[in-house]
Amino acid sequence: MSALGYLITRSLANSLVHRIKRLRQPKYLLGAALAVAYIYFYFYQFLYLAAGASPGMKGVSTGGSIYVGATILFVGILTLAWVLPASRAAITFTEAEIAFLFPAPLKRQTLIIFKILRSQIGLLFISVFFTLITGRWRMGGDAWTRTGSWWLILNTVALHRLGASFALSRLYARGLADWKRRLFFVAVVAGFALLVWQAWTALPPGPAGPAGTFAKVAQLANSGVIQWVLVPFKLVVAPYYAHGLREFAAAVFPALGILLAHFLWVVRADASFEDAAIENARRRAKLIASAQKGDVRFSTKSGKARVPLFALRATGFQATAFLWKSLIRIGGKRTLSRWAAFFLALAAAAVWLNHRGLRDPSAGVIALVVIIGGACYIALIISLVMVGQQAAGQLRQGIAGMDLLKTYPLPGWQFALGELLGPVVVGTLIQWAALGVGTTLALTFIDSEGHGIGRAWIAIAGVAVFLPLFNLGTSILPAAAALALPGWFKPGDVAGGAPAGLEVVGLRLLVGIMQILLILLAFVPVAFFGAAAWFAAGMFGIDFAWKVAATAGSAGFVLALEAASGVAWLGWLFDRFDLSGE
Amino acid sequence: MVSLDSAGESTEGAGTGMIAVDGLTKLYGDFAAVTELSFTVNPGEVLGLVGPNGAGKTTTLRCLAGIIPATRGKITIAEHDIAEDPLAAKQALSFFSDEPRLFDYLTVQQHLDFTARLYQVADAKERGMALLEELDMADKRDLLATELSRGMKQKVALACGFLHEPRVMFFDEPLTGLDPLAIRRTKELIIRQARDRGVAIIISSHLLHLLEEVCSHFLIVKRGRKVEHGTLADIRAAHEGADLEEIFVRIAGEDAGK
Secondary structure (H helix, E strand, O other): OHHHHHHHHHHHHHHHHHHHHHOOOHHHHHHHHHHHHHHHHHHHHHHHHHHHOOHHHOOOOOOOHHHHHHHHHHHHHHHHHHHOOOOOOOOOOOHHHHHHHOOOOOOHHHHHHHHHHHHHHHHHHHHHHHHHHOHHHOOOOOHHHHHHHHHHHHHHHHHHHHHHHHHHHHHHHOOOOHHHHHHHHHHHHHHHHHHHHHHHHHOOOOOOOHHHHHHHHHHHHOOHHHHHHOHHHHHHHHHHHOOHHHHHHHHHHHHHHHHHHHHHHHHHOOOOOHHHHHHHHHHHHHHHHHHHOOOOOOOOOOOOOOOOOOOOOOOOOOHHHHHHHHHHHHOHHHHHHHHHHHHHHHHHHHHHHHHHHHHOOOHHHHHHHHHHHHHHHHHHHHHHHHHHHHHHHHHHHHHHOHHHHOOOOOOHHHHHHHHHHHHHHHHHHHHHHHHHHHHHHHHHHOOOOOOHHHHHHHHHHHHHHHHHHHHHHHHHHHHHHHHHOHHHOOOOOOOOOOOOOHHHHHHHHHHHHHHHHHHHHHHHHHHHHHHHHHHHHHHOOOOHHHHHHHHHHHHHHHHHHHHHHHHHHHHHHHHOOOHHHO | OOOOOOOOOOOOOOOOOOEEEEEEEEEEOOEEEEEEEEEEEOOOOEEEEEOOOOOOHHHHHHHHOOOOOOOEEEEEEOOEEOOOOHHHHHHOEEEEOOOOOOOOOOEHHHHHHHHHHHHOOOOHHHHHHHHHHHOOOHHHOOOEHHHOOHHHHHHHHHHHHHOOOOOEEEEEOOOOOOOHHHHHHHHHHHHHHHHHHOOEEEEEOOOHHHHHHHOOEEEEEEOOEEEEEEEHHHHHHHOOOOOHHHHHHHHHHOOOOO
């Protein structure tokens, strides 16, 4: 056990030293400083201190509705461990741990205790984090007792999930079919739900409104059989709602008793987790290796070969090769055709709804118009943020295979453009489709006799011109950040598969703020030239369509120049990217 | 050892060779991974890069292939300075890492198509098919990279690397993880590239017997510095006729006990 303790403490110490040493680079130091400031001002000052001053949450008794709600939530989370178990044996080891510890003369219990101890550092961090973000709902006590309470709750959940997975794997080993397990737990949940329903209907009706409903729920949880069923769950949650140290001390011992019972249950479970752990580690290592090669994915299942959207000629503009590759990665001809068919069907439905809505504006048709049209515009707005990020993500994944990329005889800007183009092209097509369908539906509310429809479509066409350039433009800064600061974008940097550390939070925050500022800054000349063209066209008294064309053309030209400058900058960064510097 | 008709005498420092390295130095912070390395590899020569772990072999190869920049020194590939004209230099070279890096979502044929566009290989279809035939991979052309064994992946990497007919090739532990048959075929391929096409090749490997079979020249490095350079006969003569393994052990073991 001392060797395992050494492994835990040394790994933690080395990880800390590595991160502290990284702070010698000014960019990471700046990131760490920003993250500390962010956590202090947002989580501590704003979420924790300021919110805690609100008197409404104080003085809630243990029978209060919030306490009952938290207990019910806790019950739900533990039930999920049985209905939707994490895996065959929810204990995960890294490949190195398997290589060193599995052949070593260690008992199975020792390995389990090692993993439980190892998880404590992470759970402690999460406890502190939860204490800060749940400050708004605190009922009393101080930060220490609340952190301790969170630690108790999280540990109980973790051990319960582990114990449930062990119990289930023993049952599977004895031949329990998965459907029988699900049926059994569905039956148990249904039975309990029936019990709750009967008790609920037996209660006298309370006052209307949410407050009345909450009060009735609290009354239900504190009456009949249900109050006894909920006792162990309430005991675990109770320390969080304790008022002061004395109440906490009284509440913490029963909760610790339940945690200890879980610990003994898990440690004494003689479940064979080795095979599942090896398989989990293999899959995880494969996912990390794929990510390091530039292919971030969430499953190790191998797909079928995909047909490219277009044939790639052997000569021509080299960046096209990256676009061609990206489109295959996104799904190839088959997937993209399915998307195209979906949007065509949606467009046909939109046209039909538009006609129907104009002739017979019944409530059902109007509801469909509002729901589908609204969904299209919401998707469009979300995509305005997402496409640039996706494109930058594609480039980041490309950087992971930098050894290979650096041997290709092409200038950096072609690589950058090629990698960004795939998501930009697909994202733009989706945006155009959403814009078209959304506008068709929105025009249901415009008088067909007026000139509004024609003008609306001309304006929409103007917006459509901007979208690909906008998408390309918004991808520049996050992509540049990945090239300038690869240390915190490298997939598989740490055991969890993603880079971690305080400075990472700060640097991402910094990039987010800078991106917003840069977008605003980039739009100043775009807006200026667009407005100038609009007013100049107005002075000549030309047609609305030509005014829009002049505005979109001049503003689009400026935006295109900016995007081209951004791509050139990315190319410059790529050409100077020094793998040996990281 | 391979007899190479076109092999000229290897020279010290930057000359007119296909690969010319003059005063290559690579620093990682204060640590010198490679120090003042100079050598030339002529067309048709196969240079074995040998040294103990941490000697700077991979760093040297990565600098030569333009993957990482040299801190000091001049590297010329097919008469193109890799720092001044990297695109022309890279057009003339191929780098093969110890682990074949393929895109999981591309088929074998799609890898060739992608590589052809990057290197602008006009007759890629014919060349690619011939290469796949030569590597016994013609029937695997529609398989995804994930469906291939390690040896097959290595063959795909070789096919992609050979497609643009480079005049310079760098191999970093090319035979790691291959079965004996695949080792023999890869070895023959490397020899043919040097003998038939006059390609200048550098191979970094710890498989000394293999290097003795394939290489016309050797560069032994230790702590980033050149220790020996020349033909195997020259090096053996300088070490009282010892074989390469014995020479390696002597050089690597000089520090033992210090």
